[in-house]
Amino acid sequence: xxxxxxxxxxxxxxxxxxxxxxxxxxxxxxxxxxxxxxxxxxxxxxxxxxxxxxxxxxxxxxxxxxxxxxxxxxxxxxxxxxxxxxxxxxxxxxxxxxxxxxxxxxxxxxxxxxxxxxxxxxxxxxxxxxxxxxxxxxxxxxxxxxxxxxxxxxxxxxxxxxxxxxxxxxxxxxxxxxxxxxxxxxxxxxxxxxxxxxxxxxxxxxxxxxxxxxxxxxxxxxxxxxxxxxxxxxxxxxxxxxxxxxxxxxxxxxxxxxxxxxxxxxxxxxxxxxxxxxxxxxxxxxxxxxxxxxxxxxxxxxxxxxxxxxxxxxxxxxxxxxxxxxxxxxxxxxxxxxxxxxxxxxxxxxxxxxxxxxxxxxxxxxxxxxxxxxxxxxxxxxxxxxxxxxxxxxxx
Numbered sequence: 001x002x003x004x005x006x007x008x009x010x011x012x013x014x015x016x017x018x019x020x021x022x023x024x025x026x027x028x029x030x031x032x033x034x035x036x037x038x039x040x041x042x043x044x045x046x047x048x049x050x051x052x053x054x055x056x057x058x059x060x061x062x063x064x065x066x067x068x069x070x071x072x073x074x075x076x077x078x079x080x081x082x083x084x085x086x087x088x089x090x091x092x093x094x095x096x097x098x099x100x101x102x103x104x105x106x107x108x109x110x111x112x113x114x115x116x117x118x119x120x121x122x123x124x125x126x127x128x129x130x131x132x133x134x135x136x137x138x139x140x141x142x143x144x145x146x147x148x149x150x151x152x153x154x155x156x157x158x159x160x161x162x163x164x165x166x167x168x169x170x171x172x173x174x175x176x177x178x179x180x181x182x183x184x185x186x187x188x189x190x191x192x193x194x195x196x197x198x199x200x201x202x203x204x205x206x207x208x209x210x211x212x213x214x215x216x217x218x219x220x221x222x223x224x225x226x227x228x229x230x231x232x233x234x235x236x237x238x239x240x241x242x243x244x245x246x247x248x249x250x251x252x253x254x255x256x257x258x259x260x261x262x263x264x265x266x267x268x269x270x271x272x273x274x275x276x277x278x279x280x281x282x283x284x285x286x287x288x289x290x291x292x293x294x295x296x297x298x299x300x301x302x303x304x305x306x307x308x309x310x311x312x313x314x315x316x317x318x319x320x321x322x323x324x325x326x327x328x329x330x331x332x333x334x335x336x337x338x339x340x341x342x343x344x345x346x347x348x349x350x351x352x353x354x355x356x357x358x359x360x361x362x363x364x365x366x367x368x369x370x371x372x373x374x375x376x377x378x379x380x381x382x383x384x385x386x387x388x389x390x391x392x393x394x395x396x
Contacts, residue, residue, distance in 0.1 A: 006131050009049040009072070010138065017042065018050040024058040064111070072135045077109035082167070082206065085253060086225055086232065087115035090165065093204060095119050097240040099162035105153035105189070106167045110136035110146075112206075116165070117143035124161070128152045128188070153189045158201060163241065166194050167206040184215060191215070202239030209234050209288055223249035224285040229323075231284035250285035252320055259320035261286060267293035273302035273312065275330075275383050279392055280311040280322040281353070295321050305382040308356040316395065325377065325392035333387045339368050345391075346372030354380040357387055 008014050017037075024030070030051055037047045056078055060068035063083045073081075082090065090112055094102050100122060104113045107125035109132065116123040117140060125140060125148045127133040133150035140146040149156070158164065168187035184191035195217055197203055209224055209231040216222050221242035223235045237243075243262075250261045270293050280301060282292055287309045296302060299322075301313035316324060331341045342350065348370045352361035359380050379390040 003131055005045065005049045005052075006134055008043075008046045009053060010134070011046075013042075014046055014050060017046065018053055021050060021054045024051075024054040030055075067114075071109070072138045073109055074132060074135060077132055077135060080167070080170075081109055081111040082115075083227060083232065084111060084115060086227065087112045088118075089225075089251070090204060090206075090235070091115040091119045091121065093237065093241050094121055094163055094165075097163070097202065099202065099240070101160060101162045102165060103156060103158060103161045103163075104165045104167075105156065106169060107136050107148070108132060108167060110139040110148070112165055112167065113140055113146055113148075114143065117146040120145060123147070124149060124156075126151055126153055126156055154193060158197075161201065163202040163204075163239075164197060165204050165206075166197075168194060170208060184212075198238040202241045204238070204241050205236040207234045207236065209284070213288075213290075221246050221249065222289070223251055224288040225251045225253070226283050226285040227253045228255070229283065231288065234288070248289045248291060250283065250289040250291055250321065252283055252285055254320065256320070261289070261291050261294065261321055263289075263291055263294055266290035269293045269306075270296040270302050272304070272306050272384060275304065275327065275388075275390075276301075276312040276314040277327055278313050278316050278395070279304070279325040279327055279379060279390065280313070280319070281325070282309055282311065282322045286321050295319070305356060305385060308382055310355055310379075310381055324395040325379070326395055328391045328393060331378070331389045331391050333389050335364075335367065338389055342368060342370060342376075342378075343372070345374060345376070347374045347376045348372040349375035351375075351377040352380065353377065356382045 034047055053072060056073040057068050060073055060078055063081055064071060065084060067084060094116065102116055102121050102123050104123055104125045107113050107127050110125055113123045113125040122145045125136050125146060127136060130150050133148055137148040140148055168189055170187055194205055211234050220236040220238055224231065225233050245264050246262045247265055248263045252259045267290060280299060282295055286292060286295055292309055296311050299311060299313055299317040299319060301311040304310040304312045332338050350365060350370055352365055354361060357380050377392050377394060379392055381388060
């Protein structure tokens with residue numbers, strides 16, 4: 001979305017037209033809708049703008065729920081925005097720490113700032129991009145305690161703030177077709193500047209979940225977050241925003257609530273043992289936080305193979321921190337024999353999971369030429385240093 005498109009969209013006619021549209025469902029409906037709106041006399045630019053927003057609002061429901069229907073978005077802004085459920089937890093940190101005036105440096109479309117304002121924090125949201133700042137202003141308009149500035153993060157006088165939240169831009173500038181930046185010094189603002197700020201002010205920082213762990217400052221609490229099994233971010237917390245005695249955390253948000261595994265440091269792995277009746281696949285947040293050893297000890301489990309994130313045990317221990325599978329049998333690793341074994345079991349639908357072996361599940365599935373009414377899950381990995389193929393069933 002460029003500046004002229006935003007001007008059209010923010011006009012009284014544009015906002016009325018956007019809010020009058022039915023929910024976005026398919027491209028077929030859109031083609032029909034374009035024709036109807038043009039026949040009604042609406043200019044082409046406005047029609048394109050409102051239909052683009054309608055599409056983005058439909059996509060945004062996964063992150064913002066019912067709030068999405070009253071917000072505006074850019075393509076890149078939605079992609080990079082924090083899920084509202086996670087943003088609420090971010091905001092809760094600032095409330096729990098007793099901070100009141102927070103500056104959001106690199107606010108994007110304003111998702112985190114909305115959560116802060118909803119918790120009655122006084123928040124100043126800052127973004128260097130003019131269009132993005134205007135979109136954030138619209139999204140934050142219902143919150144009297146929120147202010148938006150169009151400025152560079154580094155230019156803001158921070159003397160009047162108790163704490164700061166930062167989501168450094170990790171993609172190239174623009175609103176669509178951006179590309180990922182790989183060097184922390186190219187982030188905006190740079191990580192050197194961000195971590196330098198932590199020496200002056202309590203801060204929270206949102207980074208990608210795969211961020212280089214060697215670059216995590218020793219003073220920070222590092223928290224990896226997964227939502228419904230998908231790893232979404234790593235948050236770093238400094239000063240009073242970091243919890244005493246915690247430097248590693250795996251936070252899981254699922255349909256049944258919130259679960260967290262914490263430790264003062266990376267946990268020591270457990271030893272390798274024989275394949276048991278059950279196999280556990282730790283959540284991605286647990287793996288990235290390097291808390292597999294603590295999880296294993298809580299399950300009375302051991303590693304299936306050194307350096308591979310599968311655990312195994314004789315008895316089932318329910319846990320929110322890993323997916324559990326019942327081991328049904330070991331199948332041949334040789335592809336021809338594996339194909340025959342699956343044909344004998346009439347398995348036509350196969351989920352293939354793999355760790356520690358060079359296998360492309362989609363390619364292997366095609367070569368197995370599966371047929372039959374049954375379904376199954378195959379785990380391709382290593383046990384005691386040797387390749388294994390395990391037929392398992394997921395424990396619900």
